[in-house]
Amino acid sequence: MAVATFSYQQIYRVVAGIPSGRVATYGQVARLAGLAGRARAVGYALSALDGTSPLPWHRVVNAAGAVSPRSGGDGMEQVQRMRLQREGVAFDARGRVRLADFGWQPAEELLRGAQENKKA
DNA sequence: GCAATGACGCTCT
DNA sequence: CAGAGCGCCATTG
Numbered sequence: 109m110a111v112a113t114f115s116y117q118q119i120y121r122v123v124a125g126i127p128s129g130r131v132a133t134y135g136q137v138a139r140l141a142g143l144a145g146r147a148r149a150v151g152y153a154l155s156a157l158d159g160t161s162p163l164p165w166h167r168v169v170n171a172a173g174a175v176s177p178r179s180g181g182d183g184m185e186q187v188q189r190m191r192l193q194r195e196g197v198a199f200d201a202r203g204r205v206r207l208a209d210f211g212w213q214p215a216e217e218l219l220r221g222a223q224e225n226k227k228a
Numbered sequence: 229g230c231a232a233t234g235a236c237g238c239t240c241t
Numbered sequence: 242c243a244g245a246g247c248g249c250c251a252t253t254g
Contacts, residue, residue, distance in 0.1 A: 115251085134236055149251050151235040156252090168235080176235045185235085202243090 118142055119153040126167040129196040130212040131205050133171050140214060151176065159184065166191040173211070174204040 118141035125140075126132050132140075134147035143149050154165050155178065166188040170176045175185040189199060197210045205211075 113252090135238095138236090143250090145237085146250050147236040148234070148249070149236095152251060153235095155235050157235095165235085170235080171237055178235045179233095188235095 115141070115143060115149060116153045116156070119150050120163055123154070123163045123165060123168055125214075126164055126212055128164075128167075129210070131167050131169050131173070131192065131197060131207070131210050132212040133169060133173075133207070135171055136212065136214075137168060147171075167195075167212075169205060172204060173207040174202070 119137060122137045122140040123132075126137075134150045135145075138144060138147045138150045141150065150168070154168060157163065157165055159182075175188050177185060189203065192205065193199065197205055199205055
C-alpha cells in the first residue's frame with residue numbers, strides 16, 4: 109500500500125472536517141484538499157481506508173449525491189446510507205441525497221484552495 | 229517504465 | 242429528470 113502519501117493526508121483532513129448532517133462530493137473534497145479535478149484520487153484514498161477508520165468517510169458521496177457502488181460487494185454502501193440517515197440526511201426514492209440542502213457548504217476562507225494546510 | 233483498473237465528474241442522448 | 246459514454250488523474254501489478 110502507499111502507506112498514506114502526502115495527498116492522502118490532505119484528503120483525510122478535509123473528510124474529517126465535514127460536519128454532521130452534511131455530505132460532500134468527491135470533487136468538493138478534492139478541491140478542498142488541493143487536488144482539484146482529481147476526484148478519483150479522493151475515492152482511491154477512501155478505498156485505501158478500512159471500516160475501522162476514524163474518518164467520516166460515509167459523508168462523502170459522488171456528484172450525483174448517491175453512494176458509489178464499491179467493488180468487492182462489501183455491502184458497506186447500505187451502512188453508509190444508514191449512517192447518513194442517522195445524522196439527519198434524507199434520501200429520495202432513488203436513494204440519492206439532495207445536495208442542494210444537505211450538501212456541505214464550506215466557508216469561503218476554506219475555499220481558498222490547497223491553502224488550508226496548517227494543521228492546527 | 230508501461231499497461232490495466234478504479235468509492236469520479238461532466239456532457240450528450 | 243434519468244441513463245449511458247468519454248475523459249481525467251492516481252495507484253497498483
